[in-house]
Structure formats: structure tokens, C-alpha cells
Amino acid sequence: MLSERWAVVPLRIFLAVLFGVLVLLQVMSLPGQFAHMAQESPDMAHLRWPLTAITVFWVVCAQVVVVCTWKLLTLVNRDRIFTQSSLKWVDAIVWAIAAAWAVLLGVFLAVGFNADDPGLPLLMFLVLTSVTVLGLLMVVMRALLRQATTLRTDMEAVI
Missing domain, CATH: 1.20.120 (Four Helix Bundle (Hemerythrin (Met), subunit A))
Structure with a gap:
């Protein structure tokens, strides 16, 4: 610790x-x-x-x-x-990332359909992909936290 x-x-x-x-x-x-x-x-x-x-x-x-x-x-x-109260904070992180991703997707589509040069759409695609990876990683981390919380709760009940 x-x-x-x-x-x-x-x-x-x-x-x-x-x-x-x-x-x-x-x-x-x-x-x-x-x-x-x-x-x-x-x-x-x-x-x-x-x-x-x-x-x-x-x-x-x-x-x-x-x-x-x-x-x-x-x-x-x-x-x-490893308590249930931690899950609400992770949920808030996931929702904030999801909201930012949704708006970013809209901006990416608007820029992509109106761009003359591929540079900005490619850069935005990189950022969109990075935010997607971050969001999905947080979903996986939330699942791991939930599993660890369940295991800890079970262990405390046994002890």
C-alpha cells in the first residue's frame, strides 16, 4: 500500500x-x-x-x-x-467520455464531409480513435473493478 x-x-x-x-x-x-x-x-x-x-x-x-x-x-x-461507491465515479468517467466522443463524432463527420484537405479529418480520426480506446478501456476497467468489489465483499463475508 x-x-x-x-x-x-x-x-x-x-x-x-x-x-x-x-x-x-x-x-x-x-x-x-x-x-x-x-x-x-x-x-x-x-x-x-x-x-x-x-x-x-x-x-x-x-x-x-x-x-x-x-x-x-x-x-x-x-x-x-473496492466498494459500490467507487463504481458511480467510474460510471461518471465513462459517461463523460461517451458524451465527449458523441460530440467529437459529430464534429468529425461535419469536418470530414466539408474538408478540402485530408489532414484535419485524419487528425480528427486519430483523436476520435484515441477517445474510443480510452472509453472502451474505462468500460473494461469498470468491469474489473466490479469483479474485484464482488470478490472483496465475498471474502469479507467469509472472514
Whole structure:
């Protein structure tokens, strides 16, 4: 259990930094970036608010994953990770990834059907594939956590 304790503190520090950067991105950078885009390319100005909304939504999904990971780390510290309460946090991570994936799929299809150059659709396909792998990995990890929780509950009942 000592090795987990050494990993939990730095992970929490990096999660806090990541959350702070995500808030800055959400509040300052993304709206400013798309406002600048609208000024520089008036023909693309109609995309300012949809792109702002979509990217802020993705940041919110990432923030949900960060908060849920923090809560799971709390359960690890309390040696309560193999309980039913941990499953709700993993479920929230899976749903956040699924929501981000669904919006990403829509953006990928919109960009793919309107692209002149294959570069952006290929990059978006790479990101879509990566998010798909991450989501499916979380589904598998959730199943493993559920099995471990059941085994631990059974073992505690025997002892």
C-alpha cells in the first residue's frame, strides 16, 4: 500500500494543476480564440459560438474526469476503492467520455464531409480513435473493478 500513497500525492497535485489549466482554457482562452478567429476571418464568424460551445463542452467533460479521478483517489487513500461507491465515479468517467466522443463524432463527420484537405479529418480520426480506446478501456476497467468489489465483499463475508 506504500507505493500507492507515493503516487496519490503527486497525482493529486497534477490533477489540481490540470483542473486549473482547464478552467483558464474554458474561461479565457477558448472564447478569446474564437472571437479572434471571427475578427480575422469574417467568413468563418458564424462558427464562433458553435465552436466555443463545443470546445467548452469538451473541457467540461475533461473536468468531470478530473473530479471523478480525485474522488477515486480519496477512496484509494481510505482503502475503500473496492466498494459500490467507487463504481458511480467510474460510471461518471465513462459517461463523460461517451458524451465527449458523441460530440467529437459529430464534429468529425461535419469536418470530414466539408474538408478540402485530408489532414484535419485524419487528425480528427486519430483523436476520435484515441477517445474510443480510452472509453472502451474505462468500460473494461469498470468491469474489473466490479469483479474485484464482488470478490472483496465475498471474502469479507467469509472472514
